[in-house]
Amino acid sequence: MDNKLMLMIPGPTPVPEQVLLALAKHPIGHRTGDFSAIMAEVTQNLKWLHQTENDVLVLTASGTGAMEAGIINFLSPGDRVLVGCNGKFGDRWADLCAAFGLDVDKITAEWGKALDTEQFREKLTADTDKKIKAVIITHSETSTGVLNDLETINRHVKEHGEALMIVDAVTSLGAVNLPIDAWGIDVVASGSQKGYMIPPGLGFVSVSPKAWEAYKTAKLPRFYLDLGLYKKAAAKNSNPFTPPVNLVIALQAALRMMQAEGLESIFARHQRLMRATREAIKALSLPLFASDEAASPAITAVAPVSVESEQIRAVMRKRFDIALAGGQDHLKGKIFRIGHLGFVSDRDILSAIGSLEATLQELGYESLTPGAGIAAAARVFAQS
Amino acid sequence: MDNKLMLMIPGPTPVPEQVLLALAKHPIGHRTGDFSAIMAEVTQNLKWLHQTENDVLVLTASGTGAMEAGIINFLSPGDRVLVGCNGKFGDRWADLCAAFGLDVDKITAEWGKALDTEQFREKLTADTDKKIKAVIITHSETSTGVLNDLETINRHVKEHGEALMIVDAVTSLGAVNLPIDAWGIDVVASGSQKGYMIPPGLGFVSVSPKAWEAYKTAKLPRFYLDLGLYKKAAAKNSNPFTPPVNLVIALQAALRMMQAEGLESIFARHQRLMRATREAIKALSLPLFASDEAASPAITAVAPVSVESEQIRAVMRKRFDIALAGGQDHLKGKIFRIGHLGFVSDRDILSAIGSLEATLQELGYESLTPGAGIAAAARVFAQS
Numbered sequence: 001m002d003n004k005l006m007l008m009i010p011g012p013t014p015v016p017e018q019v020l021l022a023l024a025k026h027p028i029g030h031r032t033g034d035f036s037a038i039m040a041e042v043t044q045n046l047k048w049l050h051q052t053e054n055d056v057l058v059l060t061a062s063g064t065g066a067m068e069a070g071i072i073n074f075l076s077p078g079d080r081v082l083v084g085c086n087g088k089f090g091d092r093w094a095d096l097c098a099a100f101g102l103d104v105d106k107i108t109a110e111w112g113k114a115l116d117t118e119q120f121r122e123k124l125t126a127d128t129d130k131k132i133k134a135v136i137i138t139h140s141e142t143s144t145g146v147l148n149d150l151e152t153i154n155r156h157v158k159e160h161g162e163a164l165m166i167v168d169a170v171t172s173l174g175a176v177n178l179p180i181d182a183w184g185i186d187v188v189a190s191g192s193q194k195g196y197m198i199p200p201g202l203g204f205v206s207v208s209p210k211a212w213e214a215y216k217t218a219k220l221p222r223f224y225l226d227l228g229l230y231k232k233a234a235a236k237n238s239n240p241f242t243p244p245v246n247l248v249i250a251l252q253a254a255l256r257m258m259q260a261e262g263l264e265s266i267f268a269r270h271q272r273l274m275r276a277t278r279e280a281i282k283a284l285s286l287p288l289f290a291s292d293e294a295a296s297p298a299i300t301a302v303a304p305v306s307v308e309s310e311q312i313r314a315v316m317r318k319r320f321d322i323a324l325a326g327g328q329d330h331l332k333g334k335i336f337r338i339g340h341l342g343f344v345s346d347r348d349i350l351s352a353i354g355s356l357e358a359t360l361q362e363l364g365y366e367s368l369t370p371g372a373g374i375a376a377a378a379r380v381f382a383q384s
Numbered sequence: 385m386d387n388k389l390m391l392m393i394p395g396p397t398p399v400p401e402q403v404l405l406a407l408a409k410h411p412i413g414h415r416t417g418d419f420s421a422i423m424a425e426v427t428q429n430l431k432w433l434h435q436t437e438n439d440v441l442v443l444t445a446s447g448t449g450a451m452e453a454g455i456i457n458f459l460s461p462g463d464r465v466l467v468g469c470n471g472k473f474g475d476r477w478a479d480l481c482a483a484f485g486l487d488v489d490k491i492t493a494e495w496g497k498a499l500d501t502e503q504f505r506e507k508l509t510a511d512t513d514k515k516i517k518a519v520i521i522t523h524s525e526t527s528t529g530v531l532n533d534l535e536t537i538n539r540h541v542k543e544h545g546e547a548l549m550i551v552d553a554v555t556s557l558g559a560v561n562l563p564i565d566a567w568g569i570d571v572v573a574s575g576s577q578k579g580y581m582i583p584p585g586l587g588f589v590s591v592s593p594k595a596w597e598a599y600k601t602a603k604l605p606r607f608y609l610d611l612g613l614y615k616k617a618a619a620k621n622s623n624p625f626t627p628p629v630n631l632v633i634a635l636q637a638a639l640r641m642m643q644a645e646g647l648e649s650i651f652a653r654h655q656r657l658m659r660a661t662r663e664a665i666k667a668l669s670l671p672l673f674a675s676d677e678a679a680s681p682a683i684t685a686v687a688p689v690s691v692e693s694e695q696i697r698a699v700m701r702k703r704f705d706i707a708l709a710g711g712q713d714h715l716k717g718k719i720f721r722i723g724h725l726g727f728v729s730d731r732d733i734l735s736a737i738g739s740l741e742a743t744l745q746e747l748g749y750e751s752l753t754p755g756a757g758i759a760a761a762a763r764v765f766a767q768s
Binding site for chain 1: 605
């Protein structure tokens with residue numbers, strides 16, 4: 001059916017009607033008082049969302065642009081960095097750091113498992129001459145549905161004292177509690193098409209005073225992504241380069257909605273969506289790709305064995321107009337991923353699970369107990 | 385009056401209703417057949433607009449991000465470059481090149497004058513050991529309303545044989561004839577909020593085979609703006625990083641409108657808008673900042689003497705809901721700029737000139753012959 005598409009991929013995520021309407025407003029000039037007022041409001045609300053007094057800067061870029069800004073502004077060629085790699089986006093961090101001539105020391109874990117925090121502690125403790133300039137991880141690994149233990153890894157970084165903690169929070173920000181100031185996270189990169197509930201096109205970077213100190217001596221060349229220029233402009237509620245005015249106005253609308261819901265409610269909702277999804281998947285006898293302990297509230301990966309992932313995705317898309325994500329790289333065809341972050345309600349999970357059950361029936365999946373998925377999800381909702 | 389704003393700044397420019405409605409459609413996944421089909425169409429139409437068979441790559445970035453991509457992919461630290469500087473955006477080219485450690489040789493002209501093509505010829509002819517790796521200019525200098533003579537400068541670059549011709553066409557593409565293949569321009573950067581008739585957020589870079597040769601040995605570090613990644617993805621109608629789906633769908637709508645109008649008609653319209661604006665300004669005894677020979681079809685700068693620029697802008701904005709641009713840097717308060725590129729019609733010029741006349745009456749401007757501006761503009765329209 002046309003125009004009935006329901007996005008349950010980990011980005012772009014569903015966008016509320018009032019945000020789409022804000023997006024469709026005729027642009028205004030970006031060097032005007034009207035736009036400065038919007039920037040002032042948006043910046044204040046971004047700090048609220050990031051739970052920080054640090055600068056939160058807005059870039060015209062994908063999440064990867066924000067990640068790059070988080071590296072090139074604070075490091076110099078040859079700097080040693082510890083990079084956590086347990087999925088596609090951890091690998092992207094490593095590739096990005098290598099492209100800029102950093103000395104990359106990877107801490108790897110199997111895709112689908114969380115990073116081992118002890119390995120970080122050991123490397124950091126052994127680094128007595130403080131060669132490690134940054135520890136870089138992906139908070140919620142979108143490719144596998146794993147949430148890494150940022151709080152513990154960051155504690156080891158704080159004990160080290162010298163290294164910056166740099167985080168890709170692209171699918172965690174606005175879905176998972178990430179108290180930047182309480183934990184003392186130096187650099188956090190994120191993107192608009194995830195928890196923010198707006199379309200792709202904006203990147204965000206929060207920067208701590210310690211990171212700004214590093215900025216002063218960081219030697220990687222930069223211009224478009226020079227965060228010093230953004231900080232200077234932000235002090236005047238402005239931008240160094242033309243911002244995507246319509247997306248910023250959409251962001252204003254989305255942040256107001258998030259404030260109305262409240263941070264605790266947002267995080268509780270994502271926890272609930274995750275638990276309902278996971279309990280339903282278990283009740284349908286489909287193997288979850290990540291363990292309960294390592295599960296991301298943003299996305300659930302499923303690794304079916306007696307039925308093809310790609311067949312499930314195809315029927316879900318064709319019969320029920322639900323877009324699920326497939327696996328990436330070596331997981332292509334082996335898993336499917338259900339995004340449940342951003343503008344997603346309890347009802348959406350029931351729609352998805354109901355459709356998944358119907359899909360499994362259609363595909364003749366043998367282990368199916370009809371209705372078991374919905375029953376399990378409903379139980380989670382009844383209890384929370 | 386609310387919601388009556390008329391943008392006559394050089395970007396963001398007015399956006400057609402059908403493009404705004406396309407922008408407001410719910411996003412779709414970027415790794416889908418549906419989106420690949422859109423990318424395929426958009427890429428083909430971009431080549432048509434650029435009058436080229438070269439790659440035209442789409443970035444999530446402002447125009448400055450596209451400019452940066454045009455440098456860091458093709459040059460190495462220490463490379464000598466000739467940069468034309470006769471306005472804010474020429475200066476930006478020089479700053480950008482300096483930030484990346486290039487050896488910048490500036491060819492300057494007074495703001496409001498065109499670059500002297502002879503100076504390029506002399507420097508290029510003198511460079512017998514081919515140290516100059518690129519000649520970099522701004523085609524339409526947005527800050528002053530000057531159109532530089534790209535065709536002649538490029539001819540000298542071709543005679544040199546070694547240097548790449550790199551051009552900021554942010555306010556010329558889609559407004560001024562720029563036959564990339566006929567002239568052999570290597571790298572052309574542009575942005576969406578100008579002639580493209582869509583909001584800001586997309587950057588474009590066209591790349592010649594000669595520039596791709598230079599890419600192979602260029603040593604500046606890059607990742608997010610690595611055009612090789614975009615070329616590889618574009619071959620599969622895809623993107624290396626999440627594209628701003630809604631802006632791409634808006635671009636699809638805008639490019640269809642441009643194709644329906646036709647390139648020659650688009651260029652003729654911009655010529656007509658420029659001539660009508662300039663004749664009207666002359667008839668109002670207001671000094672034009674650029675000469676007729678150096679005038680950009682995208683924007684007209686006016687340098688009033690017996691009446692304040694900023695007062696004119698304030699009354700235009702407040703009484704008639706028309707946004708004009710002010711001067712930048714040392715021209716602040718000295719000029720105002722009328723943008724007439726993109727989705728601008730003959731009627732819009734009459735609205736702007738009529739409102740300007742009314743503004744001048746209100747400000748008690750002594751040299752005013754009431755009605756002379758409209759009469760002059762109407763004469764241009766009658767003759768063309």
